[in-house]
Amino acid sequence: MGLEHWAAAAGDLLLGARCHGCGQPWWGICPRCREQLGSRCPFFTTPIPCPAGFPVTVTSSTYDPILRGVISAHKERQAFALTSLLAERLALSVHGLLASKAYAVRTSTIVLVPIPSAPSTIRRRGFDATASMARVAARRLRFRYQLRVRSALTQARRVVDQAGLGATARQENLAGAFRLRRPISAATAVLVDDLVTTGSSLTEAARALRAAGIIVLGAATVAATVRERPGERA
Numbered sequence: 001m002g003l004e005h006w007a008a009a010a011g012d013l014l015l016g017a018r019c020h021g022c023g024q025p026w027w028g029i030c031p032r033c034r035e036q037l038g039s040r041c042p043f044f045t046t047p048i049p050c051p052a053g054f055p056v057t058v059t060s061s062t063y064d065p066i067l068r069g070v071i072s073a074h075k076e077r078q079a080f081a082l083t084s085l086l087a088e089r090l091a092l093s094v095h096g097l098l099a100s101k102a103y104a105v106r107t108s109t110i111v112l113v114p115i116p117s118a119p120s121t122i123r124r125r126g127f128d129a130t131a132s133m134a135r136v137a138a139r140r141l142r143f144r145y146q147l148r149v150r151s152a153l154t155q156a157r158r159v160v161d162q163a164g165l166g167a168t169a170r171q172e173n174l175a176g177a178f179r180l181r182r183p184i185s186a187a188t189a190v191l192v193d194d195l196v197t198t199g200s201s202l203t204e205a206a207r208a209l210r211a212a213g214i215i216v217l218g219a220a221t222v223a224a225t226v227r228e229r230p231g232e233r234a
C-alpha cells in the first residue's frame, strides 16, 4: 500500500468516513445505496457502435454514481470490504449469462478470465481488483456451476490509459494488446471485468482467447455505460 493510500485511510479516520456510493457520512456503503444496488437486475448490453467480435455480455447495472464511487474506492483506495459487494453483482451477471447458455454449461467447466490490468497498475494498487472480484464471485456460484478462475491473459504490450479516448482510439490502443499467458485446458471461458464502456477490452480479450482455440461463451461485468437492449433481461 503506497503512502497516498495510508494518507487517505488516515484522512477517513480524522475527518470521518463517507459512504463510497453517495458520500453521506457512513462507514463503507450506506443502507440506501446497498438497497439501490440490490434492486437492480442484470441485462444484456451492447456498446454503440458495437466492435466486430464483441462477445455476448451481461452486466448487473448501468454505471451510475453509486457504482462509480464503489468501483473506484475498491480499486484506487483499496476498500477491500467492497470486494464482496462487487463480487455479488458480478456473480449475478455471470449467472445471467450462464443461465442463457444452459446447453453449453451442463457439460463443461467454466473458466472465468479477468480482463488484465497493466502490471504497473497492479503494482501501484497493490492488488488485482478484477481478479479478486472474480475469485469471490466464483465461490458464490460454485454450488450451481463448475467454475474456476484463471488469470489467463496478460497485456502483450504497453497501452495508454483508456480514459478520455473515443471508441475508435480505444480499439486502436488495444488492438493486439492481450495475449495468452497460460493455456486453459479443455475450457469454456467467460470474460469478467468491472466495467464495459466501448467494448474494446472485452472484444480484444475474446479475440486473444479464440485465437488460442478457447471457446468464449461471453462476458460478464459489474456495470455498463451503455444501455439495456430493449426486452432482453438476463
Ligand SMILES: [Zn+2]
Pocket: 019, 020, 021, 022, 023, 024, 029, 030, 031, 032, 033, 034
Ligand atoms: Zn450511500
